Amino acid sequence: MTTSSAPVILGVESSCDETGFGIVSEGTLLGQGLASSASQHAEFGGVVPEIAARAHLEAAVPTLQIALADAGVELGDISHVAVTSGPGLATAVHVGLAAAKSIAWSLDVPLYGVHHLAGHAAADTLEHGPLPERSIVLIVSGGHTSILAVGDLVRDPIEHLGDTLDDAAGEAFDKVSRLLGLGYPGGPAISRAAVGGDPAAFSFPRAMMRPGDDPFTFSFSGLKTSVARTVEALERAGEEVPVSDIAASFEQAVVDVLVAKSVRAVTERGLDTLVIVGGVAANARLREVARRRCDAEGIDLRIPPPRLCTDNGAMIAAVGDLLVRSGAEPSGLRIAADPSAVLHGAQLPLLR
Numbered sequence: 451m452t453t454s455s456a457p458v459i460l461g462v463e464s465s466c467d468e469t470g471f472g473i474v475s476e477g478t479l480l481g482q483g484l485a486s487s488a489s490q491h492a493e494f495g496g497v498v499p500e501i502a503a504r505a506h507l508e509a510a511v512p513t514l515q516i517a518l519a520d521a522g523v524e525l526g527d528i529s530h531v532a533v534t535s536g537p538g539l540a541t542a543v544h545v546g547l548a549a550a551k552s553i554a555w556s557l558d559v560p561l562y563g564v565h566h567l568a569g570h571a572a573a574d575t576l577e578h579g580p581l582p583e584r585s586i587v588l589i590v591s592g593g594h595t596s597i598l599a600v601g602d603l604v605r606d607p608i609e610h611l612g613d614t615l616d617d618a619a620g621e622a623f624d625k626v627s628r629l630l631g632l633g634y635p636g637g638p639a640i641s642r643a644a645v646g647g648d649p650a651a652f653s654f655p656r657a658m659m660r661p662g663d664d665p666f667t668f669s670f671s672g673l674k675t676s677v678a679r680t681v682e683a684l685e686r687a688g689e690e691v692p693v694s695d696i697a698a699s700f701e702q703a704v705v706d707v708l709v710a711k712s713v714r715a716v717t718e719r720g721l722d723t724l725v726i727v728g729g730v731a732a733n734a735r736l737r738e739v740a741r742r743r744c745d746a747e748g749i750d751l752r753i754p755p756p757r758l759c760t761d762n763g764a765m766i767a768a769v770g771d772l773l774v775r776s777g778a779e780p781s782g783l784r785i786a787a788d789p790s791a792v793l794h795g796a797q798l799p800l801l802r
């Protein structure tokens with residue numbers, strides 16, 4: 451129970467298949483609740499928006515109750531509400547947005563519309579404190595892969611040094627998992643399969659790494675195709691598919707490119723901090739390879755613990771908390787969902 455007049459921010463997340471509520475006060479995570487509909491999408495090999503939306507609707511109130519109990523606060527203690535208003539699956543975002551509006555309206559407290567990807571970056575502040583004045587942030591999620599130059603997360607514009615031309619890193623994990631028959635979500639399934647596999651067994655392509663290629667732009671669709679061709683060729687030849695070696699080699703190919711490009715961004719910009727966030731940042735091989743490279747280069751590497759890498763409400767509350775403390779204007783109850791919002795700033799403007 452908080453007794454001071456410190457702001458207590460409730461964050462609401464529903465952009466994909468996790469229903470998340472988190473409660474943050476002055477940079478500290480007080481508690482959170484999280485429900486996932488991932489198992490309901492497994493048989494379809496990917497998230498089905500209508501199923502996700504229905505699951506959010508069912509999970510919203512119980513998950514909020516879990517977050518409040520975890521934080522030891524009453525609903526009436528909430529002083530501000532922050533919600534993912536984009537990007538994400540429109541039907542899914544709408545459920546969280548409607549819940550957040552109802553809570554903010556009934557409590558008569560300000561509401562902030564937050565960019566989901568800024569939430570991923572803010573998640574790290576809950577573990578490692580405020581970001582330095584400037585840093586490079588690698589966002590690797592199911593829908594996005596970007597190298598960003600970030601200053602003050604909620605005051606400064608966010609600069610994209612590079613994005614992916616096609617598939618996001620997480621999407622590549624999900625697609626390769628499906629073609630190896632490992633199921634959804636693909637990242638954890640591939641990671642499990644890769645344990646004990648030889649990461650050098652197959653030399654899958656590392657795209658956009660040639661001299662002359664844009665140093666900070668990614669492409670992962672060729673890698674996915676290469677894995678598919680490899681599997682097809684083995685099956686045609688009647689050979690057993692070495693799932694573990696393929697998973698490890700695929701993982702290594704993704705990780706090599708992610709780490710090489712983001713470390714280059716840090717050194718080229720003359721900075722000393724790399725922050726890696728988003729669902730794929732939960733990947734053990736990525737965490738280990740990035741740690742080794744950053745140690746060798748004298749770069750301060752920040753990666754949130756795995757539970758704060760994948761989608762959650764705490765990260766949205768973290769952005770809300772930063773917005774409140776920076777004196778940002780609330781978005782208000784008229785805020786609309788922006789399912790394809792590009793990341794330019796942490797708060798999403800009102801759509802007209």
Ligand code: KG4
Pocket residue numbers: 466590591592593594619620621623624635636637638641728729730731732733734759760761
């Ligand atoms: O950030 P996130 O939870 O949701 C989006 O904003 O998209 O990221 C989900 C993505 C999925 O593609 C999932 O396969 C991937 O993150 N992921 C992982 C791991 N855990 C989740 N990828 C690799 N290794 C993991 N351990």
Ligand code: ZN
Pocket residue numbers: 566570591592728729760761
């Ligand atoms: Zn996400």
